[in-house]
Every structure is written in structure tokens, then in C-alpha cells.
Amino acid sequence: MFKKISLATVLFVCAFISISQTAFSYTITQLTNNEYDDVMPQISGNNVVWYGSDGNDNEIFYYNGSTTQQLTNNSVNDGYPVVSGNNIAWHGGETADAQNREIFLYTGGTTQQLTTNILKDQLPDIYGNEVVWRGGWAGLDDNEIYYYNGSSVVKLTDNLMEDIDPDISGNGIAWTGGNEIFYYDGATTVQLTHTGVTNSYPKISNGNITWQGLSGGNYEIFFYDGLGIQQITNNFFKDQVPQIWGNNIVWQGGNGLTGGDEIFFYDGATTHQLTNNLFNDWGPQISVDNIVWYGYDGHDYEIFMATKDVSVVPEPATMILLGSSLLGLGFVRKIRL
Numbered sequence: 609m610f611k612k613i614s615l616a617t618v619l620f621v622c623a624f625i626s627i628s629q630t631a632f633s634y635t636i637t638q639l640t641n642n643e644y645d646d647v648m649p650q651i652s653g654n655n656v657v658w659y660g661s662d663g664n665d666n667e668i669f670y671y672n673g674s675t676t677q678q679l680t681n682n683s684v685n686d687g688y689p690v691v692s693g694n695n696i697a698w699h700g701g702e703t704a705d706a707q708n709r710e711i712f713l714y715t716g717g718t719t720q721q722l723t724t725n726i727l728k729d730q731l732p733d734i735y736g737n738e739v740v741w742r743g744g745w746a747g748l749d750d751n752e753i754y755y756y757n758g759s760s761v762v763k764l765t766d767n768l769m770e771d772i773d774p775d776i777s778g779n780g781i782a783w784t785g786g787n788e789i790f791y792y793d794g795a796t797t798v799q800l801t802h803t804g805v806t807n808s809y810p811k812i813s814n815g816n817i818t819w820q821g822l823s824g825g826n827y828e829i830f831f832y833d834g835l836g837i838q839q840i841t842n843n844f845f846k847d848q849v850p851q852i853w854g855n856n857i858v859w860q861g862g863n864g865l866t867g868g869d870e871i872f873f874y875d876g877a878t879t880h881q882l883t884n885n886l887f888n889d890w891g892p893q894i895s896v897d898n899i900v901w902y903g904y905d906g907h908d909y910e911i912f913m914a915t916k917d918v919s920v921v922p923e924p925a926t927m928i929l930l931g932s933s934l935l936g937l938g939f940v941r942k943i944r945l
Contacts, residue, residue, distance in 0.1 A: 657689040740774040782810040858892040
């Protein structure tokens with residue numbers, strides 16, 4: 609007895625046994641090239657912000673994916689901008705005579721000052737039009753976490769610990785308190801670490817949190833996925849200042865070869881080294897498939913941006929199978945049952 613195999617069946621078998629390999633690569637672009645240091649970039653989609661000198665003091669700069677504009681122009685130092693969509697926050701107001709800083713929020717054309725006090729309000733983070741920062745008296749180690757919910761300012765912590773490094777995503781806020789990591793989910797606050805050693809610089813993305821923590825005498829990268837904590841790095845170098853998007857993490861760390869810090873990227877399963885040069889690359893930030901950092905170009909610090917390229921490269925076996933299948937379409941094969 610013979611049975612005919614249809615064209616559709618041949619195509620299905622061909623598709624089923626074909627093998628392809630996805631290759632990942634990055635295109636790196638230098639966003640700035642001037643005679644001043646440009647540092648501490650932040651990214652949201654294709655929008656990038658950083659601060660740099662205009663020749664007089666530090667100002668905020670904004671790259672919208674195609675052009676760069678100077679967002680502030682005043683006689684005080686503005687620094688550490690953060691971006692979410694088209695909204696940008698930063699701290700400013702510091703002069704040689706006044707050490708207090710205030711928090712500012714730019715919402716696509718309008719700038720408002722969120723704080724007006726004698727505290728040192730600094731190092732904000734932003735999600736939508738919500739902003740968090742740390743504030744305290746200059747010279748005293750008792751900062752607290754403050755939260756602007758889009759309409760008013762709430763003091764989130766009130767204790768005798770040093771609360772710093774706040775980061776916000778959705779309803780979640782993470783920060784460092786007394787060298788441990790804390791997480792506020794919009795209703796309650798939990799302490800994630802109980803190590804007794806230094807944990808700092810937490811970053812949050814939809815409930816996933818990463819931070820740097822001392823382990824074996826140097827800093828390593830840790831990751832909390834809502835269920836448990838895992839250690840991402842384990843080496844003899846300082847892995848520091850992580851940033852997270854989903855379960856993708858970037859950080860700066862030494863590689864033991866070039867002598868400077870390089871940028872590393874963890875994709876949820878594997879760690880990749882993004883940069884490899886003789887200079888320091890610092891402060892990486894990630895948004896979707898885009899990564900920014902500041903690095904030394906041989907003269908001063910400039911802003912760099914890496915965009916991930918994805919291409920599908922067929923394996924040799926795939927081409928052989930595909931060729932054989934196409935030959936099989938020229939006739940109807942008979943199989944004896």
C-alpha cells in the first residue's frame with residue numbers, strides 16, 4: 609500500500625527540522641564630542657540626558673534620538689538628571705556659597721521646582737511624572753527618602769538610619785538604608801538584605817531589583833526577581849553601579865586585562881562584555897535594547913550609546929535541509945506502509 613505525502617506536509621517537515629541561530633551585536637555611537645566632561649547619562653527609549661559643563665558651570669543636556677539641546681542655562685550647578693519618556697528631573701541650585709540643592713522637574717516644555725527648603729535634596733529618580741530623591745542636612749548622615757506622587761511630596765522614611773539611593777518603577781521604590789536594601793511596593797516596606805555588610809545602589813524595574821553588595825572583599829552584582837536573591841557575578845574585580853530593565857542588567861567592572869573599567873551586560877542568562885578598551889567606561893544605563901554610559905575618549909569624558917542589532921543567521925545544516933526539501937517538491941514521494 610502506498611500513501612502520498614502532500615506539499616503541505618513536506619513544507620511542515622522542512623520547517624520543523626530547520627535550525628537557525630540568532631546572533632546579537634551592538635552598534636556603539638559617541639553622542640558627544642567636545643572639550644568638556646559629559647557624565648552620568650540616563651536613558652528612556654531613545655531619549656538620553658546627562659550633565660556637562662557649558663564653560664561656566666554644569667548644565668543639563670537632552671538628546672531626543674536625533675538632536676541635542678541644552679535644557680538648563682543658569683549660574684548654578686545642575687546635575688544628575690534622570691528621564692522617563694519626555695519627563696526629566698534633576699537636582700540644582702548649588703553654588704560655591706550655598707550647599708543646599710533642590711529638585712526640578714521638566715515635563716516637555718515646563719520646568720517646576722519640586723522642593724524649596726534648606727535641605728540638600730539630591731540624586732532623584734523618575735517614573736512617569738513621579739519622582740523620588742534623598743534629602744537631609746548637609747554634613748549629617750541622616751538622609752530620608754522623599755516621594756513626589758505627581759501632586760504632592762511625601763516623606764517615605766523617618767528614622768535614624770542613612771536612607772539613600774532611591775529608585776522608582778511603577779508602584780515600587782527601592783533604596784539603601786543602613787547598608788541594607790529596602791523595597792516599598794506601594795503599600796508596605798520590606799527589608800530584602802540582612803547581610804551586615806555594605807549593599808548599595810539598588811535599581812528597580814517592575815519589581816525586579818539589582819544592587820551591588822560586598823562579597824569576598826569586593827563588590828558583586830545581586831538580583832532579586834520577586835522570589836529570591838541570586839548573585840550574578842563572582843570574581844576578583846569590583847562590579848558596581850548596576851542598572852536594570854526587566855531582567856536585563858548592566859554594570860561597570862574590571863576585566864583584569866585593560867586596567868580600566870568596562871561595561872558588562874547580563875541578558876537574563878549570560879553575561880557579555882560590551883566594551884573593551886584602554887579607558888574607563890562608567891555609569892551604564894539601560895532602556896529596552898539601548899545602553900548608555902560615559903567613557904574617556906583620550907581627552908575627556910563623553911557620552912556613548914549602544915543599540916542592539918538582531919539578525920538571524922542560518923546554520924549550514926539549515927541550508928542543506930532546505931535544499932533537500934526543495935528538491936523533494938519536484939516529485940511525489942511514495943512510502944510503503
